[in-house]
Amino acid sequence: MSEGQTPPVEPPQARAEELLQRRQQALCNYLDASADIAATRIRANLSGWQRWLQQLPRSPVTRATARRDALVRDLSVHGVGADDHRWGALSGAFIRSLGTPYCLEDTLSGLALRYGGAAPHWARRLRVLSRATEQARPLAAVGDRAVVADLTEDLLAVTLTAPDEAARQELSDHLPGVLRPVPFDIESLRRSDSLVEVVFEIYADTVKLDSITVNPELRGAGLGTAVLQQLCRAADAHHLYIVGQLVPTFRDDDSAVPILAAWCRNHGFAVNERLGGRIARSPMSVPDPAPR
Secondary structure (H helix, E strand, O other), X not given: OOOEOXXXXXXXXXXHHHHHHHHHHHHHHHHXXXXXXXXXXXXXXXXXXXXXXXXXXXXXXXHHHHHHHHHHHHHHXXXXXXXXXXXXXXOOEEEOOOOEEEOHHHHHHHHHHHOOOOOHHHHHHHHHHHHHHHHHHHHHHOXXXXXXXXXXXXHHHHHHOOOOHHHXXXXXXXXXXXXXXXXXXXXXXXXXXXXXXXXXXXXXXXXXXXXXXXXXXXXXXXXXHHHHHHHHHHXXXXXXXXXXXXXXXXXXOOOHHHHHHHHHHOOOOEEOOOOOOEEEEOOOOOOOOOOO
């Protein structure tokens, strides 16, 4: 089983570090632009400008504000405000292989457009949440965790009231694994798309997990962990065992097996720590805190 797969030309650590660097740069650019607005207003006030003159199209204040507003999009594109290595509502990145960013704002806007006619009230809630997400990103990035909690709660609410399973799945992908809705049919968690591939089969009371392969562009953000958490919760709800083999594909050095083994143990698996070793998880199992 593997959490993800990365092309040999770019180690997973390098991609994760690049993602964080882009995120930090986007935040710094936004904060610099915001500070420039304040400084420009102070200079304008000290120079004795009338307030209405500051709002003219070519005034320094207007130009500084336009620069700041243009940088808001970068906050979404690079997942500013998200926890490092932990998937959540603000997580995301620009996926170069697709030429498009993956972020909550885009998902909300797309769903609001598609369901505006069939579910207008729900679509309005999505548009409100999209604006709230934009406003939350810089606050979350400087340490406001309350705004993240509120945003996640609102996201969960619109996810649970989605008009169909397709919309629910799109929104669920932005939630932490411990909050994702458990599907009635566990086989619906089998998937292969631009974000992640989850391969498993069900035999009687057992899920035979083959692999969880995360898009290389999103490795290191915690998406694989969120997917496994949801699968484990679904298996618990359906009283199913999960078994598999320890076959890492995300890296090929000597540390791959121990890293994957530790990852599995953190989710309640008993692990035979060797290449190809068996992993097994009983329903409602709890990780053993004792060292192994």
